Amino acid sequence: MSAGNGNATNGDGGFSFPKGPVMPKITTGAAKRGSGVCHDDSGPTVNATTIDELHSLQKKRSAPTTPINQNAAAAFAAVSEEERQKIQLQSISASLASLTRESGPKVVRGDPAEKKTDGSTTPAYAHGQHHSIFSPATGAVSDSSLKFTHVLYNLSPAELYEQAIKYEKGSFITSNGALATLSGAKTGRAPRDKRVVRDATTEDELWWGKGSPNIEMDEHTFMVNRERAVDYLNSLEKVFVNDQYLNWDPENRIKVRIVSARAYHSLFMHNMCIRPTQEELESFGTPDFTIYNAGQFPCNRYTHYMTSSTSVDLNLARREMVILGTQYAGEMKKGLFSVMHYLMPKRRILSLHSGCNMGKDGDVALFFGLSGTGKTTLSTDHNRYLIGDDEHCWTETGVSNIEGGCYAKCVDLSREKEPDIWNAIKFGTVLENVVFDEHTREVDYSDKSVTENTRAAYPIEFIPNAKIPCVGPHPTNVILLACDAFGVLPPVSKLNLAQTMYHFISGYTALVAGTEDGIKEPTATFSACFGAAFIMLHPTKYAAMLAEKMKSQGATGWLVNTGWSGGSYGVGNRIKLAYTRKIIDAIHSGSLLKANYKKTEIFGFEIPTEIEGIPSEILDPVNSWSDKKAHKDTLVKLGGLFKKNFEVFANHKIGVDGKLTEEILAAGPIF
Numbered sequence: 150m151s152a153g154n155g156n157a158t159n160g161d162g163g164f165s166f167p168k169g170p171v172m173p174k175i176t177t178g179a180a181k182r183g184s185g186v187c188h189d190d191s192g193p194t195v196n197a198t199t200i201d202e203l204h205s206l207q208k209k210r211s212a213p214t215t216p217i218n219q220n221a222a223a224a225f226a227a228v229s230e231e232e233r234q235k236i237q238l239q240s241i242s243a244s245l246a247s248l249t250r251e252s253g254p255k256v257v258r259g260d261p262a263e264k265k266t267d268g269s270t271t272p273a274y275a276h277g278q279h280h281s282i283f284s285p286a287t288g289a290v291s292d293s294s295l296k297f298t299h300v301l302y303n304l305s306p307a308e309l310y311e312q313a314i315k316y317e318k319g320s321f322i323t324s325n326g327a328l329a330t331l332s333g334a335k336t337g338r339a340p341r342d343k344r345v346v347r348d349a350t351t352e353d354e355l356w357w358g359k360g361s362p363n364i365e366m367d368e369h370t371f372m373v374n375r376e377r378a379v380d381y382l383n384s385l386e387k388v389f390v391n392d393q394y395l396n397w398d399p400e401n402r403i404k405v406r407i408v409s410a411r412a413y414h415s416l417f418m419h420n421m422c423i424r425p426t427q428e429e430l431e432s433f434g435t436p437d438f439t440i441y442n443a444g445q446f447p448c449n450r451y452t453h454y455m456t457s458s459t460s461v462d463l464n465l466a467r468r469e470m471v472i473l474g475t476q477y478a479g480e481m482k483k484g485l486f487s488v489m490h491y492l493m494p495k496r497r498i499l500s501l502h503s504g505c506n507m508g509k510d511g512d513v514a515l516f517f518g519l520s521g522t523g524k525t526t527l528s529t530d531h532n533r534y535l536i537g538d539d540e541h542c543w544t545e546t547g548v549s550n551i552e553g554g555c556y557a558k559c560v561d562l563s564r565e566k567e568p569d570i571w572n573a574i575k576f577g578t579v580l581e582n583v584v585f586d587e588h589t590r591e592v593d594y595s596d597k598s599v600t601e602n603t604r605a606a607y608p609i610e611f612i613p614n615a616k617i618p619c620v621g622p623h624p625t626n627v628i629l630l631a632c633d634a635f636g637v638l639p640p641v642s643k644l645n646l647a648q649t650m651y652h653f654i655s656g657y658t659a660l661v662a663g664t665e666d667g668i669k670e671p672t673a674t675f676s677a678c679f680g681a682a683f684i685m686l687h688p689t690k691y692a693a694m695l696a697e698k699m700k701s702q703g704a705t706g707w708l709v710n711t712g713w714s715g716g717s718y719g720v721g722n723r724i725k726l727a728y729t730r731k732i733i734d735a736i737h738s739g740s741l742l743k744a745n746y747k748k749t750e751i752f753g754f755e756i757p758t759e760i761e762g763i764p765s766e767i768l769d770p771v772n773s774w775s776d777k778k779a780h781k782d783t784l785v786k787l788g789g790l791f792k793k794n795f796e797v798f799a800n801h802k803i804g805v806d807g808k809l810t811e812e813i814l815a816a817g818p819i820f
């Protein structure tokens with residue numbers, strides 16, 4: 150209490166600083182008790198007689214939440230804590246049950262390494278007494294039915310840190326408090342290894358064939374891979390289970406369960422999905438969707454449809470996903486996003502690969518763009534409320550974030566340019582594949598030794614101006630981001646609706662492949678709806694919904710080039726982030742809408758002649774290129790690439806009479 154606090158004369162236990170230069174006089178507890186005998190000046194002794202007792206004192210168990218009394222959850226109100234845990238275990242056991250064997254491992258709660266108070270490490274179940282044991286089915290005795298699988302259920306970040314650091318190679322605490330991890334051989338998604346079960350329903354509903362991300366697999370092969378993943382997970386001493394939510398719109402919330410082998414994966418999803426409250430968890434029930442993430446355990450290449458040892462398999466009918474042979478955590482996040490791209494349009498809700506933020510006056514902006522174009526960077530804006538950085542839904546009433554966290558790129562991250570993201574990297578954040586000082590554990594964000602795709606995954610509330618709940622009204626501005634390494638797209642263009650649709654369907658960006666051996670040619674990427682890897686239906690389905698929503702809300706479309714200016718990659722430079730932010734500010738404030746515009750050749754963009762805080766000459770790329778002929782040639786070349794890419798969409802009708810299709814086709818480059 151006040152012992153050791155030199156100015157403790159107030160005697161109320163409150164803390165106060167010693168006044169003046171006088172050194173505080175140390176009063177010991179013993180002296181205060183006035184024993185008068187000076188043989189022991191220590192405090193009271195510890196309330197334990199053994200070291201185990203001492204350790205058990207250290208950990209306090211939080212009281213269970215009071216039973217929920219709402220009508221819907223009335224059945225739960227009567228359920229005891231013990232009963233609740235049993236129901237939870239039964240549900241997890243059902244998730245992990247083998248579909249081909251009568252019996253499987255018994256599922257028990259808790260860490261197998263947890264020391265019991267009697268000093269043993271063998272859990273009480275060895276004597277058949279443990280109340281948490283749940284055996285899915287009885288049958289012929291096999292080694293698998295004699296085994297126990299421990300479930301580490303919805304652990305806290307602190308517990309997951311300990312698990313990762315103790316058991317997972319390459320896990321360290323960095324000086325900012327984040328958990329640094331390695332994702333192994335894969336440091337990005339593997340879209341070529343993604344498979345979707347083609348059955349009677351999905352055959353008609355989904356987009357298959359050229360350009361589609363949906364590479365088919367049959368139901369049986371899915372079950373083979375599912376069993377492989379489940380068997381692998383059950384063969385482990387322990388698995389991690391996360392029960393969480395997707396979508397902040399309460400009417401369209403989805404319950405997801407993620408079963409994984411690594412604490413890294415569990416913490417990643419803890420951060421990225423919406424975290425249930427203790428009460429919500431108690432009545433969680435059966436998940437709507439389950440991921441089996443076997444991580445490093447490969448698929449069997451003799452299995453039909455497998456072309457590598459990595460397989461990410463989606464079965465919409467079973468509402469399950471299986472991950473084999475990759476530990477890249479982004480597969481889970483983006484896999485669930487694919488599921489939302491299927492489920493939401495069925496409810497006439499548009500799913501969007503976009504960032505989203507809101508101004509003080511309630512004006513909402515969407516930021517579409519492929520990886521690396523600036524969705525996360527630009528939606529994280531100190532002057533606006535962050536709704537989300539990557540995945541959203543647009544309903545009849547407004548927008549909602551699908552996720553509960555952000556996944557920011559860390560390459561060359563700086564405190565000055567991106568202060569909010571910098572500060573979000575702290576205790577609880579997962580830092581993937583970054584390099585740090587061996588001793589100080591200070592992260593070097595410029596070091597790309599492991600990969601260029603270094604990442605930070607943090608809960609959205611780590612951003613100070615996050616809008617919780619992450620929902621907002623209808624968007625005012627729809628900003629399409631392209632990182633144009635050719636350097637011919639203007640820094641900003643105002644688009645009419647048909648142009649917005651043309652560029653949304655095109656989904657263009659041009660990143661530079663590699664930087665090691667000097668200059669590399671930029672390569673154009675076209676990815677329909679700025680996220681072809683995740684859409685499940687034909688792009689025109691999403692485009693038609695976007696057109697309808699933008700039209701009825703009177704939203705304005707913009708195309709912002711966050712890429713090169715003054716020449717292509719190698720000659721020009723990437724547009725300063727500070728300039729792009731000024732452009733975005735002018736869009737948000739409404740001032741850009743009132744600017745003077747001129748029309749560009751070939752693409753027919755409306756470009757502003759002036760924006761406050763930006764050198765006017767960069768607004769029209771032709772001015773910033775010293776070689777005018779090279780500029781024209783590059784512009785024509787890019788226009789040609791757009792035209793060629795769009796050919797496949799020319800026969801698809803959008804709108805009731807297909808009139809919009811004509812308009813959209815006419816909104817592309819003309820030369």
Ligand SMILES: Nc1ncnc2c1ncn2[C@@H]1O[C@H](COP(=O)(O)OP(=O)(O)O)[C@@H](O)[C@H]1O
Nearest residue numbers: 520521522523524525526558711724725726729
């Ligand atoms: N002018 C610019 N506008 C946006 N981002 C820029 C700009 N210049 C450099 N960058 C960098 O480009 C990257 C954009 O990535 P990010 O925001 O994560 O994209 P996304 O979320 O769309 O995948 C960040 O590392 C950011 O610092």
Ligand SMILES: C=C(OP(=O)(O)O)C(=O)O
Nearest residue numbers: 338479483519520521556
């Ligand atoms: C995580 C991803 O998203 P982004 O790069 O758009 O942030 C991804 O595409 O794997």
Ligand SMILES: [Ca+2]
Nearest residue numbers: 502519520539
């Ligand atoms: Ca993305």
Ligand SMILES: [Mn+2]
Nearest residue numbers: 524525539556
């Ligand atoms: Mn992002």
